[in-house]
Amino acid sequence: MSxxxxxxxxxxxxxxxxxxxxxxxxxxxxxWGFMQILAFLAFYRSNPQAFPMEFSDTVSYIWxxxxxxxxxxxWFYEREIFDTIESGTIxxxxxxxxxxxxxxxxxxxxxxxxxxxxxxxxxxxVALLVPxxxxxxxxxxxxxxxxxxxxxxxxxxVVVAFSMLVYIASFFTLSSTGNRIIAAVLSDxxxxxxxxxxxFPIGFRKLAELLPFAAMQNMPLRIYSGNISGREAFYGxxxxxxxxxxxxxVGKLWQRQALKQVVVQGG
Amino acid sequence: MIELQDISKxxxxxxxxxxxxxxxxxxxxxxxxxxHALNEVSFKINKGEMVGYIGPNGAGKSxxxxxxxxxxxxxxxxxxxxxxxxxxxxVAHVREIGVVFGQRSQLWWDVPVADxxxxxxxxxxxxxxxxxxxxxELVALLDLAELLKTPTRSLSLGQRMRxxxxxxxxxxxxxxxLDEPTIGLDAVSKIAVRQFIKKLNRERGTTVILTTHDMQxxxxxxxxxxxxxxxxxxxxxxxxxxxxxxxxxxTLRIEYYGAQPQLxxxxxxxxxxxxxxxxxxxxxxxTVSQAIAHLSSQVEIIDLSVSGIxxxxxxxxxxxxxxx
Numbered sequence: 001m002s003x004x005x006x007x008x009x010x011x012x013x014x015x016x017x018x019x020x021x022x023x024x025x026x027x028x029x030x031x032w033g034f035m036q037i038l039a040f041l042a043f044y045r046s047n048p049q050a051f052p053m054e055f056s057d058t059v060s061y062i063w064x065x066x067x068x069x070x071x072x073x074x075w076f077y078e079r080e081i082f083d084t085i086e087s088g089t090i091x092x093x094x095x096x097x098x099x100x101x102x103x104x105x106x107x108x109x110x111x112x113x114x115x116x117x118x119x120x121x122x123x124x125x126v127a128l129l130v131p132x133x134x135x136x137x138x139x140x141x142x143x144x145x146x147x148x149x150x151x152x153x154x155x156x157x158v159v160v161a162f163s164m165l166v167y168i169a170s171f172f173t174l175s176s177t178g179n180r181i182i183a184a185v186l187s188d189x190x191x192x193x194x195x196x197x198x199x200f201p202i203g204f205r206k207l208a209e210l211l212p213f214a215a216m217q218n219m220p221l222r223i224y225s226g227n228i229s230g231r232e233a234f235y236g237x238x239x240x241x242x243x244x245x246x247x248x249x250v251g252k253l254w255q256r257q258a259l260k261q262v263v264v265q266g267g
Numbered sequence: 268m269i270e271l272q273d274i275s276k277x278x279x280x281x282x283x284x285x286x287x288x289x290x291x292x293x294x295x296x297x298x299x300x301x302x303h304a305l306n307e308v309s310f311k312i313n314k315g316e317m318v319g320y321i322g323p324n325g326a327g328k329s330x331x332x333x334x335x336x337x338x339x340x341x342x343x344x345x346x347x348x349x350x351x352x353x354x355x356x357x358v359a360h361v362r363e364i365g366v367v368f369g370q371r372s373q374l375w376w377d378v379p380v381a382d383x384x385x386x387x388x389x390x391x392x393x394x395x396x397x398x399x400x401x402x403x404e405l406v407a408l409l410d411l412a413e414l415l416k417t418p419t420r421s422l423s424l425g426q427r428m429r430x431x432x433x434x435x436x437x438x439x440x441x442x443x444x445l446d447e448p449t450i451g452l453d454a455v456s457k458i459a460v461r462q463f464i465k466k467l468n469r470e471r472g473t474t475v476i477l478t479t480h481d482m483q484x485x486x487x488x489x490x491x492x493x494x495x496x497x498x499x500x501x502x503x504x505x506x507x508x509x510x511x512x513x514x515x516x517x518t519l520r521i522e523y524y525g526a527q528p529q530l531x532x533x534x535x536x537x538x539x540x541x542x543x544x545x546x547x548x549x550x551x552x553x554t555v556s557q558a559i560a561h562l563s564s565q566v567e568i569i570d571l572s573v574s575g576i577x578x579x580x581x582x583x584x585x586x587x588x589x590x591x
Contacts, residue, residue, distance in 0.1 A: 006389030014378070092373045094338040096390055097362045260340055 003098050008110045015114035022118040025070075029123060033066035037134050052198040053227055056137055060225040061196050063127040063136040065217060070115035071156045072217040074163070074191065075184040078108055081167050082176040094259075101255050104167060108160045140226035147233050151220035154240035158215045161247035162187065168251060171258035191216040198227070215243040268474065269312040269335065269442070274344035275498075276305040276330055304330045305341065306498040314441075317468045317475040319489035319506070321482075323586060327498045328478040332446050335476070336366055349441070362391065365440035367431050369447035374419040380430050381415040384437060391438035398437065405433040408463055425456030432463065443467070445477045449484055461487050482579035494585060501589050506578070513576045513584070517555055519546045520574075525566040534558065537583055547576065547584055 037059055044055045053061070065072070081104055084090045093100055127136035139145040166183045170176035188194060190213035197208055197218050208214055219236045222228045228236055282300045283293040305327045312318055322328050333339040334346060337353030337360050346353060353360045367373075374383040388398045406412055409429040414422060422430065428448065435443065445464070449457045465488060467473050477488060485492060485506065492509065494502040502509070518537070521544050528544070530536070533552030538545035548558055555573055562568060576584070 003390055003392060006386075010386055010389070087371075089371050091333065091336075091338055091368055092366070092371060094357070095336050095361045095364065095366045097358045098390065099358065 004102055004106045007098075007103060008106045011107050011110035012114045015111050016118065019118075022115070025115070025119055026122055029066040029069055029119065030126070033062055033123070033127070034134075036062050041134065053196060054225075055133060057222070057225040057227045058196065059134055060137055061221045061227075063123065064221050064224055065193070067120040067123040067127070068116055068152065068217075070112050070119060071152065072159055072191070072193065074159065074187040074193065074216075075180075076112070077163060077166065077176075077180060078104070078111065081107070082170055082180075085167070085170050086174065086176065100259070101164065101252050104164060105160055108163060109156070112156065112160070137225065139224055140229065144223065144226060144229060144233070147237065148220050148224040151223050151233075151237055151240060154237060154244055155216045155218075155220050157244045158212060158240060158247060159217075161244055161251055162212060162216075164251040165247070165254070168255050168258055171255075187213050187216075190214070192218040192221075196222070198222075212243040212247060215240040268314045268349060269310075269476075270345075270347045271311075271331075271335075272309050272345045274305055274308045274331070274334060274341045274346055275303070276327075276334065276339065276341045277301050277303045303498050305334075307344070308495070308498070308500055309344075310493055310500060310503055312474065312476065314474055315468070315472045316491060317464075317489050318477065319485040319492040320476055320478045320495065321480075321485060321492055321582060322495035322501075324480075326495045328495060329446055331495070332366075332444050332476070332478060336364065336444060337361060362438070363441050365435035365438070365443045367428075367435045367443075367445050367448050369428070369445070369450040372419065372427065372431065373434055374427070374430060376419050379416050379418055380411075380422070383419065383430075383434060384415075387434055387437050393438050397439070401437050401439060402433075405436060408466065409433055409459070425452050425459075428452060428456065428460060429463075432460065436467070439471075440473070442474045442476070445475065445479075447479055448477065449479060449481050457481070457483070464488055482577070482582055485582075486578040494582075494589075496586070496589050502585065510576070510578075510581065513581050515550045516576050516584070517548045517550055518574050518576055518580055519548050519555070519558060520544070520570075520572045521546075521562060521568055522570040523562075523566040523568050528562050528565040531558075531561055535584065535587070537580060547580060 040055070040058050040062070044051060044058075048055065051058075070076070084093060093103070096103075124136070128138075129135070139148060163183075166176070166179050169179045173179060190208050190211055192214070197205055197214060200208055209218075219228070219240055223233050223236065278301070279299045280302050281293075282298050283289045308327070308331060320328055320331065330339065334341050335348060335353060337357040340354045348360065349363055351360045374380060375386065384402065387393075393401070406415070409432060411429060411433060414426055414430060417426075419427065419430070432448070443464075448464070449460055452460065461484060464475060464477070468475050468488075475488075477484065479485060490506055492502070492504065492506050493500060519534075522542055523544070524542065527539070530546070531553055533549040535547045535549075536544065537547055546558075548555065553561075559568075559571065
């Protein structure tokens with residue numbers, strides 16, 4: 001176990017070093033958050049009754065989404081892992097005393113957390129200071145906040161477990177570009193990264209809410225604002241945990257299968 | 268301690284003819300060809316041995332190493348190393364082995380070498396005292412003091428290879444696999460690497476299995492060689508005995524004027540250029556003086572040297588003998 005803790009620690013501290021990247025990310029996310037909120041504001045002004053979420057809930061959703069983007073973005077992959085598979089350096093990974101799945105899982109987790117730690121505070125502070133109605137509300141209650149935290153970590157787990165499938169797929173396809181793009185587009189849309197899931201047409205929404213993508217950012221962001229609360233929130237967390245377990249089991253089995261027939265590229 | 272029995276491994280390789288038309292055709296129906304990389308390979312290596320594993324490109328050397336490291340699963344056959352089956356008990360197995368793939372790097376590209384070492388210490392769970400002891404020793408032996416603070420990307424190939432060797436030994440493995448450790452190195456670096464490997468084997472008793480194309484490596488380092496070709500073990504024996512087998516053979520180098528001379532039985536050409544000829548002579552069939560008399564009767568000899576066979580020539584003759 002402590003091998004993985006060490007791997008996590010090293011990757012985490014290493015990722016903390018990139019200050020300029022963090023600053024650039026911050027600026028982008030501010031701009032993006034403002035734009036999105038202003039667009040929604042215009043829609044809401046025309047007819048507030050036409051929307052499935054309260055405006056303040058939508059605002060919280062967007063601010064939190066920007067603050068914790070690093071945890072949930074689906075177009076972000078570990079370049080290193082693809083390189084390892086495509087170039088054949090995986091030989092060296094396989095002569096180390098760890099399970100490759102766990103090692104990659106730790107690495108992704110650490111990288112995403114380090115990025116989020118650097119970026120979330122400034123965004124949250126500003127979001128709490130801007131004037132109404134575009135201000136980020138405090139969570140509905142302390143209990144609700146606790147649920148939000150749990151749900152956020154589960155969501156992160158689901159995101160990483162899902163990207164593991166994309167990594168493993170490149171054992172079979174050799175080039176990872178296609179897998180990566182399809183997975184990113186599909187999951188960003190279905191996870192509610194473009195617009196929150198409640199905005200989908202009802203039939204489609206029901207389907208989308210059953211998929212693993214709904215167990216990513218959708219749950220924690222809606223739990224925070226109180227859009228999902230009480231018993232529903234508990235079920236939501238259970239739903240996330242189930243998908244997390246399913247994805248990990250599938251990923252581990254699939255990787256075992258992949259490694260059995262692995263051909264190391266380039267001799 | 269290492270025992271391979273009838274290991275076979277084949278790969279399926281997609282093949283097509285060059286050109287646009289066949290590329291289009293390959294979209295619809297793929298032609299696969301099965302390549303038998305290994306064919307019933309068996310050998311046994313004892314603790315503390317240093318073995319040279321040689322063969323031409325594509326003979327199956329790297330595949331064998333990868334199977335012994337637990338990376339590849341063979342199609343059939345058994346392999347037991349330290350009582351374990353590498354690919355089934357991979358994590359426990361790799362704790363006790365060190366590996367250097369000469370063509371790849373295990374060091375973290377952007378950070379100082381020392382950081383990579385610390386990462387490996389954590390990965391292998393080496394305790395602080397043992398790590399410091401190993402590090403000090405490796406730094407002294409491989410002359411790494413100056414390199415530890417340098418990022419891997421700024422190292423020369425020779426410097427990097429020294430660091431790679433150290434990296435593979437930080438956890439005091441009992442077995443060291445070296446897959447072409449001297450590839451691309453200059454003469455000085457090669458000698459440093461060889462001396463180090465030799466010392467390691469002598470002082471720590473580490474079992475070393477080495478693949479290489481550099482016959483000097485073999486000559487300096489190993490007593491035993493295993494020759495593999497087209498996936499089969501062709502020869503497994505002591506280097507000295509093998510040399511004795513070839514001791515009735517001499518290498519004859521001549522420079523001459525005139526047309527290329529006719530050869531008689533007992534002469535095998537190893538190298539030929541205009542005005543230069545290297546011949547391996549089987550002295551039981553054709554003695555040295557007969558050969559010289561024969562050659563000088565045909566051409567004007569400018570320079571001539573006769574020597575015992577070197578490992579390089581021996582292997583070249585072996586490859587020819589087995590038609591590799």
